[in-house]
Amino acid sequence: MAVTILFLGPLRDLAGQQTMEVEAPLNWSGLLEAVRPEVAGQLGEQRVNVACAGKVLADKTELQAEDGDEVALLPPVSGG
């Protein structure tokens, strides 16, 4: 098993893919290295959130994804 990174909304276009698999475990610096520089740049923005295993992280730099976890990258939302 590995960690699946999921790109939501406009980040999917920036990443050029919907998902990617990386080796577990995955922390914040590992995430920044795993994704394209354009995506890593967006991750630095305060309004981009990260969820791990279905929970939005209060502090995304504390990411600690284990085997089988899904890490979702959540850009600013636009509903309604």
Next chain:
Amino acid sequence: MPLDVRLLDKGLSVGEALAAFNSAHGAAGGVVSFLGKVRPDGDVRALELSHYEPLTLPAMRELAKTARDRFALDGALVWHRIGVMTPGEAIVLVATAARHRRDAFGAADYLMDHLKSAAWLWKRERRADGWHWIEPRGQDREDIARWD
């Protein structure tokens, strides 16, 4: 059914939904509803809303609970479309039932402001030259800040 929160991947029947909501809240003094639609703006041909399964619906349920407690609601209906829609189609239907009208109006307003800028949904439009992601507007952020 005090709180009826759904994500729908097909069109919704507004009349039926509101009739059922109304009859489920016989003790309410007032029911307020808001229907949001795809605006036929310029060359917009379609609109697509995407969501994230583990977060979107659970967070919408939490939002509905917060609104119920804050405005002393008898009940709320919060239905949001996902998938591809065309101009004129319904995107979102919110209805609130309360003893008094101010609470029902306030809760519908509160729910809509939060669905616009705090629900886990991403919107893009298809125009003549392809798909474009919609950025949150400054106005949406100001609207939600009113409730802090």
